[in-house]
Amino acid sequence: MSARAAARLESLGFTVHRYQAGKVDWFAAGLPREGKDAGIPRVADIAAREVPTARSEEKVGEVRKRLGTGDVEPLIVVDADRVVLGLVASELLTTDPQSHIEDVMDPAPVTFRPNLRVGEMPTYFKKEGVQHALVTTSDGVLVGLVHRHSE
């Protein structure tokens, strides 16, 4: 649809660009919205942003030392661009300290898009059977973490 509109406007003498991925992509990136539904809370509004992260090549022992003993949040594995590579349950950080994070991480954790409505979270948590989910943009970049109890 935007292709036809772009072609039509170009035929009318305009310089035209086409945002092919459209507003679904924009909202999924957690970017601002306008309109009568714009005020409805989304998971990006309630996601915890200060979350423990690690790189896949780090050793479990190094990460455990860095995080201390009090942290019970799952550990999020990211690359240099904060693209999520996996998730490590906090109890797995007690395994062999010489193991690499990539050896103990779940490479396919449950993720929500930032524009998911908070009211829809319970359905997804129930469907996936998990206690927490990562919030990532459509590019896979980490936004934060939501817990089932924050529904």
Next chain:
Amino acid sequence: MPTVIDRHGVQRLIQQGAQLVEVLGAKEYETEHIPGAINIPLKTLNRTTAKRLDSRRPVITYCHDYQ
């Protein structure tokens, strides 16, 4: 031929003064749209409705997704 851009390109061009046009129907636009976009539904797009746009500035069209 219109250039296809991603959202980073959209953000950059908006900063440079580009105009954003949602070509979906009015109801969908009113529900939610990208900030600053104006609504010219494809069905109503013609020489007259296009006069809402400044011909000296680039235009970015978008709809829902890859439609």
